[in-house]
Amino acid sequence: MTKLRDHSIEPYRKAFLLSVFSCVAAFSVLWTWLAYHQIWRGEIFRHLSENNRIRLEKVPAPRGKILDAHRAVLADTRPCFDVAAIPEEIHDYGALQRALAPIAPLPQELLAEQIESLRKSVPFQSQALWKDASWEVVAYLEANRIRIPGVLIQVNQTRDYLGGDLVTPMIGYMGEINRKDLEEELEGQYQAGDWIGKSGIEKQWERYLRGRDGGSQVEVDARGRQVGFLRKRDPIPGKNLVLSLDGGLQQEAKMSLGDRAGAVLAMDPRDGRMLCYVSQPSFDPNHFIRGISPEEWNALRNDPRHPLTDKAIQGLYPPGSVFKVILALAALEEKVVVPGEKLFCGGSYRLGSRAFRCWKSEGHGWMDVHQAIVESCDVFFYQMGQRLGIQRIHEYATRFGLGQYTGIGLAGEKSGLVPNAEWKKKRFGHPWYEGETLSVAIGQGALIVTPLQMLLMISAVANQGVLWSPSLVQRVEHPDGRVYIENPPRQKSELNISPASMELVRRALRDVVESGRGTGKRARLGFAEVAGKTGTAQVIRLGDQRVPSRLLPVETRDHAWFVCYAPADAPEIAVVVLVEHGGHGGEAAAPVARNVLKKYFSLTGRGMEQPEEGLVSFQAKPPDSRM
Amino acid sequence: MPSLKKNRFSFFDWFSLSLIFLIGLTGVMTLYSATQGTPGDQGILLHEKQVIWWILGTVGLLVILLIDYRHLEHFAYAIYSVSLVLLVYVLLFGPSISGARRWIDLGFLQFQPSELIKITLTLAVAKYFHHHRSNGPYGLLELKVPFLLFLIPFLLVLLEPDLGTAIILLLIFFSTLLFLGLRRHSIVILLVLGIASIPAGWFCLKDYQKDRILTFLEPSRDPLGSGYHILQSKIAIGSGGFWGKGFLHGTQARLHFLPEQHTDFIFSVFAEEWGFVGSLLLLLAYLVVILWGLNMCSRAKDPFGMIVSLGLTFLLFWHVTINIGMGVGLLPVVGIPLPLFSYGGSFLIVMLLGIGLLLNIYLRRFVF
Numbered sequence: 001m002t003k004l005r006d007h008s009i010e011p012y013r014k015a016f017l018l019s020v021f022s023c024v025a026a027f028s029v030l031w032t033w034l035a036y037h038q039i040w041r042g043e044i045f046r047h048l049s050e051n052n053r054i055r056l057e058k059v060p061a062p063r064g065k066i067l068d069a070h071r072a073v074l075a076d077t078r079p080c081f082d083v084a085a086i087p088e089e090i091h092d093y094g095a096l097q098r099a100l101a102p103i104a105p106l107p108q109e110l111l112a113e114q115i116e117s118l119r120k121s122v123p124f125q126s127q128a129l130w131k132d133a134s135w136e137v138v139a140y141l142e143a144n145r146i147r148i149p150g151v152l153i154q155v156n157q158t159r160d161y162l163g164g165d166l167v168t169p170m171i172g173y174m175g176e177i178n179r180k181d182l183e184e185e186l187e188g189q190y191q192a193g194d195w196i197g198k199s200g201i202e203k204q205w206e207r208y209l210r211g212r213d214g215g216s217q218v219e220v221d222a223r224g225r226q227v228g229f230l231r232k233r234d235p236i237p238g239k240n241l242v243l244s245l246d247g248g249l250q251q252e253a254k255m256s257l258g259d260r261a262g263a264v265l266a267m268d269p270r271d272g273r274m275l276c277y278v279s280q281p282s283f284d285p286n287h288f289i290r291g292i293s294p295e296e297w298n299a300l301r302n303d304p305r306h307p308l309t310d311k312a313i314q315g316l317y318p319p320g321s322v323f324k325v326i327l328a329l330a331a332l333e334e335k336v337v338v339p340g341e342k343l344f345c346g347g348s349y350r351l352g353s354r355a356f357r358c359w360k361s362e363g364h365g366w367m368d369v370h371q372a373i374v375e376s377c378d379v380f381f382y383q384m385g386q387r388l389g390i391q392r393i394h395e396y397a398t399r400f401g402l403g404q405y406t407g408i409g410l411a412g413e414k415s416g417l418v419p420n421a422e423w424k425k426k427r428f429g430h431p432w433y434e435g436e437t438l439s440v441a442i443g444q445g446a447l448i449v450t451p452l453q454m455l456l457m458i459s460a461v462a463n464q465g466v467l468w469s470p471s472l473v474q475r476v477e478h479p480d481g482r483v484y485i486e487n488p489p490r491q492k493s494e495l496n497i498s499p500a501s502m503e504l505v506r507r508a509l510r511d512v513v514e515s516g517r518g519t520g521k522r523a524r525l526g527f528a529e530v531a532g533k534t535g536t537a538q539v540i541r542l543g544d545q546r547v548p549s550r551l552l553p554v555e556t557r558d559h560a561w562f563v564c565y566a567p568a569d570a571p572e573i574a575v576v577v578l579v580e581h582g583g584h585g586g587e588a589a590a591p592v593a594r595n596v597l598k599k600y601f602s603l604t605g606r607g608m609e610q611p612e613e614g615l616v617s618f619q620a621k622p623p624d625s626r627m
Numbered sequence: 628m629p630s631l632k633k634n635r636f637s638f639f640d641w642f643s644l645s646l647i648f649l650i651g652l653t654g655v656m657t658l659y660s661a662t663q664g665t666p667g668d669q670g671i672l673l674h675e676k677q678v679i680w681w682i683l684g685t686v687g688l689l690v691i692l693l694i695d696y697r698h699l700e701h702f703a704y705a706i707y708s709v710s711l712v713l714l715v716y717v718l719l720f721g722p723s724i725s726g727a728r729r730w731i732d733l734g735f736l737q738f739q740p741s742e743l744i745k746i747t748l749t750l751a752v753a754k755y756f757h758h759h760r761s762n763g764p765y766g767l768l769e770l771k772v773p774f775l776l777f778l779i780p781f782l783l784v785l786l787e788p789d790l791g792t793a794i795i796l797l798l799i800f801f802s803t804l805l806f807l808g809l810r811r812h813s814i815v816i817l818l819v820l821g822i823a824s825i826p827a828g829w830f831c832l833k834d835y836q837k838d839r840i841l842t843f844l845e846p847s848r849d850p851l852g853s854g855y856h857i858l859q860s861k862i863a864i865g866s867g868g869f870w871g872k873g874f875l876h877g878t879q880a881r882l883h884f885l886p887e888q889h890t891d892f893i894f895s896v897f898a899e900e901w902g903f904v905g906s907l908l909l910l911l912a913y914l915v916v917i918l919w920g921l922n923m924c925s926r927a928k929d930p931f932g933m934i935v936s937l938g939l940t941f942l943l944f945w946h947v948t949i950n951i952g953m954g955v956g957l958l959p960v961v962g963i964p965l966p967l968f969s970y971g972g973s974f975l976i977v978m979l980l981g982i983g984l985l986l987n988i989y990l991r992r993f994v995f
Contacts, residue, residue, distance in 0.1 A: 034907070039868070
């Protein structure tokens with residue numbers, strides 16, 4: 001360390017003086033500015049601050065529309081009138097309450113709360129008391145403006161779901177932004193009170209749908225009248241989304257499913273675009289816009305049929321016999337069976353001390369792979385499963401996308417489960433038993449899938465080897481129609497199954513529907529060939545007995561599956577139907593698929609009837625004339 | 628053997644110290660006015676919290692006074708490293724609030740490591756120059772180590788993102804370098820590098836930061852956001868007139884026209900209530916304290932003491948200048964608090980510790 005005596009400020013004298021000078025100079029600049037603004041122009045500013053006020057008026061940006069493939073509007077923006085108040089101009093809160101009570105659609109306590117909160121808010125900024133007021137209320141308030149000071153009508157915009165519950169839960173709903181979202185939201189793009197997409201497409205594509213609000217700085221006098229206009233910024237409307245869904249198919253699917261819970265999905269196997277996406281029961285998202293009461297919300301949440309769940313991606317079910325498609329391809333690829341090989345089904349198969357039953361108690365007789373698929377013989381596939389072993393089954397199932405996310409990108413998607421020995425050891429600490437392989441082979445046991453995964457699977461068989469990432473949005477457009485971004489299809493993976501195996505299974509799938517003995521006869525169209533597979537997923541084990549579904553209580557009935565594609569030789573559409581507790585796949589699910597296929601062909605100009613007009617428009621809900 | 632003179636405070640020193648506390652008192656009063664009616668967290672009002680920070684800060688100041696500052700010199704690099712670790716920690720584990728990671732949550736209080744680095748950087752730089760002096764102005768190559776000492780926290784702070792603190796670090800560091808003397812061509816190179824990095828720097832800024840700078844250059848561009856804030860700030864200050872509207876009578880603040888009125892725009896609240904007279908006196912007070920700091924600097928007996936006092940004085944100077952410059956619309960809004968005035972525990976305590984350090988260096992000028 002240097003001796004203290006060695007240092008002094010002398011070498012830095014110049015720098016030191018310069019520093020002193022700079023500080024004084026900088027402050028002098030500030031002083032001069034202050035003198036100019038406070039003394040010279042002080043009066044002007046005083047005037048501005050007291051007599052005239054500058055208010056910010058927001059001009060909300062319209063949110064982008066959501067359109068179906070034929071440009072029918074599914075979600076739109078409509079104007080609404082909000083009743084608001086400016087705290088600074090209210091002198092008698094009691095009088096305000098009395099004046100508004102008869103016309104407010106809110107219960108008294110809620111209105112009182114809203115009015116009370118006015119006291120604590122920013123005096124010059126208007127605060128909404130309630131939204132979406134009816135014509136009568138608007139007219140009344142405008143006419144009585146003088147008698148009810150401080151209250152004003154603001155034009156705002158709100159979401160209008162023209163499709164009602166036809167497109168939920170996939171389209172999602174909107175709600176007010178909560179604190180957690182606000183904190184994570186970067187750069188203050190959102191403010192408290194803003195609405196944001198909460199689920200589904202509204203949430204996934206929020207960035208594009210939301211425009212940017214505009215506004216203006218206006219000068220108002222003491223009575224709140226506009227006396228000057230300073231600056232403005234135009235709002236930028238949100239961009240529109242064009243979906244690949246066909247509204248006509250959606251409606252048909254929903255009608256066919258009727259009252260039953262389940263999912264109906266359709267995709268174009270050539271590019272992965274979703275054509276139909278129905279999950280039932282669902283809910284009317286317009287209810288959320290108006291403001292849902294806690295009772296309504298709880299009713300939805302506790303409904304045993306789960307209307308808030310998107311069954312297409314969140315519903316987990318055993319695939320049942322539909323899984324035999326994968327198993328057959330696996331068995332042929334791994335050469336544990338050859339095309340002509342016949343096995344005998346006598347109604348049950350013995351493994352160790354246990355008998356595994358076939359659904360047909362008298363048995364199918366001698367079967368080869370083709371017939372086993374057509375008639376969905378369990379015994380045949382038990383043996384396939386046994387020959388393959390659970391690890392190979394696991395690999396092939398994974399190859400078909402089971403146990404993984406599909407890439408559709410909607411929040412809350414479940415990935416299902418494909419069990420194997422490793423999983424069981426980790427989860428339960430027990431080894432895998434061969435009997436469980438047999439259950440998995442016919443699509444039961446610990447194996448669970450979502451309907452969307454089944455759609456990917458059957459599409460991959462339809463297009464002979466490509467697993468697509470399903471896409472709902474075709475493109476994003478500017479409000480004037482120019483394309484902003486295209487959303488091209490994305491391949492997820494390739495199956496790498498040999499053409500010979502694929503061909504055999506495809507022929508069998510066609511015969512499931514078109515031949516006399518197939519389980520899927522009720523999906524027959526007539527003018528085009530359909531290929532598919534039925535599935536009946538057991539909900540509960542009933543011991544060794546098979547009881548006809550209609551004799552069981554609904555909740556214990558099996559789930560009904562049907563997967564298909566058409567036309568069989570050059571597929572354009574793949575469909576998956578799941579009817580919860582529907583019973584047999586061939587009886588409950590296949591007819592729904594048939595209706596969807598029929599509708600698809602008639603919409604595209606084929607089929608037996610006259611082609612319908614392609615455009616489907618939704619009935620806009622007439623404005624409520626409630627108070 | 629030189630005799631030990633008694634450590635006596637001159638009148639100037641007592642005067643400056645009392646000015647500091649006077650500024651603080653005025654600050655608390657202004658805070659009270661600015662936050663009228665706004666409930667604080669857990670029922671404690673903001674100005675009450677500020678008083679608590681003052682008490683803690685003064686305790687810290689006294690503690691620092693007791694330590695021989697040469698011990699601080701000894702541990703300067705260690706202290707600097709600790710604050711670097713804290714900066715990294717806050718980036719990795721700090722909660723993300725409005726998109727920024729700046730705070731470490733200690734339950735009852737939140738602490739900003741970026742405030743701490745403002746003085747620990749000076750400590751480290753001072754220590755370096757204490758041991759590596761050369762006669763005559765410095766060339767760039769000789770300054771590799773100080774540059775590194777500066778660059779690391781600068782980048783860390785930028786990542787948070789905290790543009791304001793980063794700018795402060797930049798200003799303090801380069802003011803100090805200029806003071807210590809740079810060769811002419813080094814200055815030129817630095818200028819060129821600085822100008823060249825503006826496009827790159829611009830690219831890295833977040834959108835809202837770009838917004839603020841663009842709005843500063845052209846206020847009509849963002850009439851709803853920061854354009855509106857600046858307008859309101861100017862109105863508040865201007866409407867104070869010569870004598871001000873009086874304590875608790877500022878309309879702009881009471882009516883919540885001013886955003887961030889307890890931090891960035893606290894001066895506007897003050898100016899509205901106390902007018903030109905008040906503003907003049909407040910600025911004078913700050914100037915006196917700054918000159919006092921420079922005085923400390925001139926009487927320091929070793930390079931470490933000189934550079935530390937320099938850095939702390941520049942810290943005070945740049946904060947005051949930028950904050951008030953922001954409020955009057957002369958500079959873009961970058962989020963710099965007014966020292967000893969704005970609400971904020973971390974910065975206040977750091978400032979008071981800094982003042983304690985200044986006093987420390989000054990008091991020991993006669994001690995070996």
